[in-house]
Amino acid sequence: MKRIAVLTSGGDAPGMNAAIRAVVRSAAFYGLESVGVYRGYDGLVEADFVPLDSKSVRNILAQGGTMLKSARSQAFRTPEGRATAAANLAAQGIDGLVVIGGDGTFTGAHKLFEEHQVPVVGIPGTIDNDLYGTDYTIGYDTASNTVVESIDKIRDTANSHNRLFLVEVMGRDAGFIALSSGLATGAISIVLPERNTTIEELQAAIDQGAERKKTSNIVVVAEGNRLGTPFELADALKKHNPDLDVKVTILGHIQRGGSPSMLDRVNASRLGVAAVEALLNGKSDVMVGIVSGQLAHTHLPMAILNKASLDEDLLRIARILSI
Ligand code: F6P
Numbered sequence: 001m002k003r004i005a006v007l008t009s010g011g012d013a014p015g016m017n018a019a020i021r022a023v024v025r026s027a028a029f030y031g032l033e034s035v036g037v038y039r040g041y042d043g044l045v046e047a048d049f050v051p052l053d054s055k056s057v058r059n060i061l062a063q064g065g066t067m068l069k070s071a072r073s074q075a076f077r078t079p080e081g082r083a084t085a086a087a088n089l090a091a092q093g094i095d096g097l098v099v100i101g102g103d104g105t106f107t108g109a110h111k112l113f114e115e116h117q118v119p120v121v122g123i124p125g126t127i128d129n130d131l132y133g134t135d136y137t138i139g140y141d142t143a144s145n146t147v148v149e150s151i152d153k154i155r156d157t158a159n160s161h162n163r164l165f166l167v168e169v170m171g172r173d174a175g176f177i178a179l180s181s182g183l184a185t186g187a188i189s190i191v192l193p194e195r196n197t198t199i200e201e202l203q204a205a206i207d208q209g210a211e212r213k214k215t216s217n218i219v220v221v222a223e224g225n226r227l228g229t230p231f232e233l234a235d236a237l238k239k240h241n242p243d244l245d246v247k248v249t250i251l252g253h254i255q256r257g258g259s260p261s262m263l264d265r266v267n268a269s270r271l272g273v274a275a276v277e278a279l280l281n282g283k284s285d286v287m288v289g290i291v292s293g294q295l296a297h298t299h300l301p302m303a304i305l306n307k308a309s310l311d312e313d314l315l316r317i318a319r320i321l322s323i
Contacts (some may be wrong), residue, residue: 001119001280003033005049005094008066009040009073009101009108012256013127013139015264016100017060017067022272023098023123024057030280035094039069040101041076041108044085049092061265064142064258070101076108079115086116095119096279098272102126102137103304106287110300113285121275122287122300123268127256130174132306133298134289138271140176141263143255147181150251151218155185158216164206164237164246166230168221170255177255178222179310183318188217190318191233193224194310199236202227206237206244208323270295 006023008016024034036056038048050056060067075081089097099109100123109120124131127143147169158165171177175192182190189205191197202219209217221230228236230248238244260268267290274288274295287303289296 001032001095003035003092003094004096004098004276004279005035005037005089005092006052006068006098007037007040007043007100008068008070008125009099009105010070011102011126012066012070013125013137014064014142014256014258015138015260015268016125017063017065018260018265018268019100019123019125019138019272020066020068021057021060022269023276024052025054026273026276028054030276032276035092036068040071040105041073041081041085042071044088045073045075045081047088047091062259064260072104073108082108082112082115086112086118089118096121098123098275098279100125100138102128103131106300106304110285110304113300119279119284120300121278121283122303123271123275124287124289127177128171128174129176130172130308131287131289131303132308133287133291133296133303135291136263136267138264138268139256139260142258142261143170144177144180144184145261146255146258147177147251148184150254151181151185151187151220154249155216155218158218161245162215164217164219164244166219166221166234166246166248168223168230168248168250170251171222171224173224174308175222175224175310176308178220179314179318182220183314183321185218185220186322187220187318188214188322189219191219191221191225191227192310193222193226197225197227199227199233202233203237203240205322206241212323
């Protein structure tokens, strides 16, 4: 192996730059050349490459976003697009590819390996933390901290006005950000995609808070929940109790930005080095992850097919402490 490429794909996440830096610097350490691919798989199909060395990744460790840009490529979803991408890699003499992203990114990487035998290794990079085979995805810790910081601020104003706030957080169809941030901010209820919360349960939690003379209530609503949007939930709650002073906050893309936390920087550095070492050791079609503090390799089809599961105990603790 002489030359490897690295790309970021799907939603950007804080810590992706730290992972790029780790890939490029560890490649240099082992005597490999690195090439960056701009705009995810779109850049692979269009041969949008940039040579990278240790200097080109200076001062990106603390930066959010991704210096390589990201995209959700349509062209790469077609067999023709993947054939062009493989040909572009071969033309550049690239004999290994590191992809940083989520399950969509890994699906593409697996197909590239299966159809064109390109050695690929995935690094989990998404704020959603929804990947099987790792306890943490890069960006999840920073995004959760951003949510906690935001809800703490919302709590100040909620307290001052005796208000109920429904705060929508990201996570696509997974509730990791909602559960951790709800627990960390003392939410009265957390509406998760993984649970069938009913409007009656939500009302009961709020009524109970009122009985206990709570001066503010926070409900964390995961965007992928099955009960409804926070606006729909607010309407339903107001129907039940017209006196309820309820506000909705959608945190949105603020959750994706910002300088990565210490944990995201450390994990990104560790996984970036692990990805290069995996390629050098002849491993391919795998995702590198961290499970119970240890480095783990998961076959990409396993990482794609299986769902990461929420920590049931955190849910139990959140319920006990929300009274
Ligand atoms: O996967 C990361 C994520 O931020 C999800 O939490 C969210 O559902 C989605 O991406 C938003 O995507 P976009 O930035 O394309 O609107």
